[in-house]
Amino acid sequence: MKKSFFSTVVLMAMAMLIFTGCAKLPQAEIDSANAAIESTRAAGADVYVPEAFVALTDSMASVMESITSKDSKMFKNFKQETEKLLSIVSQSAEVKALTEAKVAELKEQVDQMMLAISGNIDAAKALIGQAPKGKEGNTALLAIKADVTAIETSLGELKTVAGTENYFTTLDKAKAIDAQITSIKTELEEVISKFNSRNRK
Amino acid sequence: MKKYILFIPIFLILLVLFFIYQKKSNENDALLEQIAIVRKQIVESRNNNAHSFAPLDYKKALAAYDSTMFFWNIENEKFFIVRDYSLCHQWADKAVDLAGEASLKSDNNLGNLRAEFQQTKLRVENELELHQLFYNKIPQPESIRKSFTKTSILYREALLLSENNDHQKSIEKLNAALLYLLKSNQYCHDKVKAYFADFQAWSNLVEEGISNSKKQKVTCVIVDKFGRNCFLYKNGVLVKSYDIELGENWMVNKKYQGDLATPEGKYRIVDKKQNGRTKFYKALLIDYPNENDKERFEKNRLNGSIPARKKIGGLIELHGHGGKGADWTQGCVALSDSDMDDLYARVVIGTPVIIVGSVKPLNFYIKINR
Numbered sequence: 001m002k003k004s005f006f007s008t009v010v011l012m013a014m015a016m017l018i019f020t021g022c023a024k025l026p027q028a029e030i031d032s033a034n035a036a037i038e039s040t041r042a043a044g045a046d047v048y049v050p051e052a053f054v055a056l057t058d059s060m061a062s063v064m065e066s067i068t069s070k071d072s073k074m075f076k077n078f079k080q081e082t083e084k085l086l087s088i089v090s091q092s093a094e095v096k097a098l099t100e101a102k103v104a105e106l107k108e109q110v111d112q113m114m115l116a117i118s119g120n121i122d123a124a125k126a127l128i129g130q131a132p133k134g135k136e137g138n139t140a141l142l143a144i145k146a147d148v149t150a151i152e153t154s155l156g157e158l159k160t161v162a163g164t165e166n167y168f169t170t171l172d173k174a175k176a177i178d179a180q181i182t183s184i185k186t187e188l189e190e191v192i193s194k195f196n197s198r199n200r201k
Numbered sequence: 202m203k204k205y206i207l208f209i210p211i212f213l214i215l216l217v218l219f220f221i222y223q224k225k226s227n228e229n230d231a232l233l234e235q236i237a238i239v240r241k242q243i244v245e246s247r248n249n250n251a252h253s254f255a256p257l258d259y260k261k262a263l264a265a266y267d268s269t270m271f272f273w274n275i276e277n278e279k280f281f282i283v284r285d286y287s288l289c290h291q292w293a294d295k296a297v298d299l300a301g302e303a304s305l306k307s308d309n310n311l312g313n314l315r316a317e318f319q320q321t322k323l324r325v326e327n328e329l330e331l332h333q334l335f336y337n338k339i340p341q342p343e344s345i346r347k348s349f350t351k352t353s354i355l356y357r358e359a360l361l362l363s364e365n366n367d368h369q370k371s372i373e374k375l376n377a378a379l380l381y382l383l384k385s386n387q388y389c390h391d392k393v394k395a396y397f398a399d400f401q402a403w404s405n406l407v408e409e410g411i412s413n414s415k416k417q418k419v420t421c422v423i424v425d426k427f428g429r430n431c432f433l434y435k436n437g438v439l440v441k442s443y444d445i446e447l448g449e450n451w452m453v454n455k456k457y458q459g460d461l462a463t464p465e466g467k468y469r470i471v472d473k474k475q476n477g478r479t480k481f482y483k484a485l486l487i488d489y490p491n492e493n494d495k496e497r498f499e500k501n502r503l504n505g506s507i508p509a510r511k512k513i514g515g516l517i518e519l520h521g522h523g524g525k526g527a528d529w530t531q532g533c534v535a536l537s538d539s540d541m542d543d544l545y546a547r548v549v550i551g552t553p554v555i556i557v558g559s560v561k562p563l564n565f566y567i568k569i570n571r
Contacts, residue, residue, distance in 0.1 A: 054247060061240050068270065069233040072277035072284070073226060142449070146343040150350035168365065176357035180350065194525040 023076040025067065029085035033060060036092035045095050047166050048102040052095045059088055106167035113174035114162070117155050120181040124148045127188045144188055151181045218282070225281045232273060232286050235293045239266055242300040250366070251303035254310040258303035265296035314368035321375040322363075325356055328382040335566055336389035338429070338528065340452055345385045352381040390567070396427075396452055396558055399465075403557035406467060410555040411437050420552050422470075422519070422544070424534055426451055426463060427559035427566075431519065431536060433547060441547070443540040446523045448532040452558075455489070455532055457498065457507050458514030463532050464489045468554045473545065474518075481533075482521030483541045487554050489517040519544065519554070 037056055045053040063084045070076050125148060128141055154177050162170050243262055251259040269292040276284045332349065341349075355378035362371035407423055414421035415437025423432040426447060433441040448461035455464035472486035490498065490513045498513045514532070523535030534556075536544060 054244065058240065058244055062237070064270070065233060065236050065240070068273055068277065069229055071274075072229045072281070074222065074281075143341075143346055146346040147350045149343075150347040151354075153347075154351070154354055169362075169370075172358055172361040172365070173354075175361055176354045179357050180354050191525065191527055194527075195529075 023078060025071060026078050026082040026085060029082050029089075030064070030067070033063075033085045033088040033092070036089045036096075040092050040096045040099060043096050043099045044103060044166070045099040047168075048099050048106070049095060052098060056088065056091055056095055059084070059091070063088065103167060106171055107163075110162055110167055110170050110174055113171065113178055114155065114158065117151070117158075117174065117178050117181055120178065120185055121148060121152055121155065124151075124181065124185050124188055127185065127192060130192065141188070141191065144184060144191070147184050148181075151177060151184065154180075222281050225284050228284075228286050229277075232289055232293070235290065236266075236269060236273070239269065239293050239296045239300070242297050246300045246304040246307065249304045249307050250311065251300075251307035253307075253366075253369075254314065255303045255306035258299060258306050262296055262299035262303050265292055265299050268292045269296055311368070314372065318363055318368045318372050318375070321372055321379065322359070325352075325359075325375050325379050325382060328379065328386055329353075329356065332382065332386055332389070336386055336393075339389045339392055340450060340528075341385070341389065345388050348381045348385045352378045352385070355381070392452065393427075393563065393567075397563040399454075399558055400562055403465070403559060406555050406557055407560050410434070410467070410553060413553065420548055422548060422552060422554045423560065424463075424519075424554065424556040425560045426465070426556065428561060430560075431534065431540075431544070432560070433544065435547075441543065443536050443544060444523070446525060446530065446535040447528045448530045449528050450532075451528055454497075454558075455494070455514065455517075456501055457511035459511075459531075460514075461530075461532055463530075463534060463556060464494060464517055465556050465558060466491060466493055468517075468556065470548055470550055470552045470554060473548075473550060475545070479518070479520060481518070481535070482538045483545045484518040484520035484533075485545065485548060485554075486516065486518050489515060 037060055040053060040056065045056075063081050066084075067078060067081050070078060070081070124144075128145055128148070158170065158173050158177060161173070243259075243266055246259060246262060251262075269289050272289045272292060273286070276286055276289060329352070355374045359371045359374035359378065362368075362374060410421045410423055411434055413419070414434045418436050421434045423434065424430075424445065425432065429445050429447075431443040431445045432439055433443075447463050450461040451463050453460070453462045454466075455462040466489075468487040468489060468491060470485045471488045472484075474484040474486065475482075478484075495513065498507070501507045502509060502511070517533055519534045519536065519541075521536060521538040521541035523540070524537035525535075529535070
């Protein structure tokens with residue numbers, strides 16, 4: 001009787017070890033969470049939405065710490081961690097969508113800016129066309145013509161790099177070119193207005 | 202009874218094992234807390250832009266964190282009795298220190314970059330100012346003008362990058378701008394220096410003109426091409442100065458008709474035109490070409506420095522319709538119509554007009570020692 005009592009206790013202890021101590025690592029969930037994070041990085045999340053991306057990687061690191069800690073225990077239960085990993089996968093999808101939206105927004109801004117630059121270049125050329133036709137007017141405008149040509153070259157360079165480097169850099173370049181052509185256009189308008197006004201007294 | 206005695210050592214062993222397990226488990230929990238602190242410190246250093254401004258130190262901190270995790274996993278794979286987390290604690294301590302150092306270095310490097318950015322920006326702005334105030338009026342080939350436009354774009358881009366805290370790229374852009382700018386300013390500087398080689402001759406002409414105005418008690422007009430000024434002297438005393446505009450090729454002494462250059466030398470007013478006799482509001486015709494000009498023209502034609510078919514030209518005037526903010530004449534000197542009214546009233550036919558490259562030496566204009 002006593003013997004069977006001890007046997008029962010030992011068997012129960014073994015059963016507990018089997019059912020709790022040998023809980024497996026949620027490896028599939030870990031892999032899919034890592035893959036999801038890598039996918040957001042590939043989409044450019046670390047560049048375009050760095051705060052959200054850092055929060056995501058921080059959550060992943062925190063879960064991995066918790067898993068490592070629990071893995072050392074005799075009675076393991078990764079339920080919480082598994083849930084967190086699944087949540088990271090869905091968060092990754094959100095961050096990826098956020099990244100894509102940001103990229104699309106920046107791309108749109110770059111495209112708009114390039115259109116504006118092209119428009120300003122055309123406007124500057126038209127202004128040069130309207131300038132006084134005599135030698136006097138042309139002389140003063142020759143230098144400005146060279147400036148407009150230089151801007152056209154810069155716009156060509158911008159179109160070449162657009163999409164190959166990050167859109168923040170491209171947008172800054174576009175803004176700088178736009179500011180330059182705008183100032184040239186203003187300079188042209190001033191010169192032409194001075195040449196056209198004859199009643200100075 | 203004997204049977205029960207056998208269970209006592211087993212129980213004691215199990216009890217000891219339980220306490221060891223409990224101890225290791227507590228150590229493990231402590232390590233978990235420490236690692237969480239490490240991670241927070243690393244995130245903090247990243248928020249402090251250490252990944253950008255102290256990337257090497259930041260990477261070292263990350264590597265130390267990874268090492269902590271690596272050794273933690275290794276220890277956990279061992280049987281709990283032999284687990285030793287001291288190496289993990291060492292790496293965790295190291296990671297915290299490295300993350301803190303990365304933050305500090307980031308602050309330091311950011312400060313240095315900001316200072317370097319300000320210094321480079323100031324240098325570019327000085328060169329830009331020099332160009333806009335001084336060299337902008339100098340006739341430049343298209344390539345130099347294009348370089349200057351490129352400079353302006355790079356400068357604007359650098360400012361935008363700096364606003365986004367990308368000081369490293371911003372400095373790169375400023376340095377690129379500086380290269381273009383130095384190239385175009387050097388071209389202008391060399392050109393100006395060569396032009397001022399005649400300064401002594403100009404200075405003599407001006408002194409002679411003022412001295413004669415004083416001795417003969419007459420009015421004298423002095424045109425300073427480089428300074429874009431027309432000075433009116435009466436009895437040797439400066440009474441008025443006017444802003445002027447010239448032709449595109451103003452930076453040479455006139456050689457032939459159509460070269461868009463303004464002659465340099467000693468002239469006199471030979472005609473005063475108004476009321477429809479000039480299309481430039483009012484005009485004072487001078488006696489270009491004088492004997493010196495004719496002699497120089499012949500010499501240049503003989504030595505082939507001007508094409509044989511070229512004529513010496515004439516009809517050089519001080520006239521109105523100026524104030525356009527550009528050099529636009531065919532070689533004449535343009536004043537605003539209101540200034541022309543004033544000058545016209547103060548001079549007579551025969552008034553000497555001295556046209557020189559500059560009344561002031563080059564050092565007066567260029568303070569920057571190259």
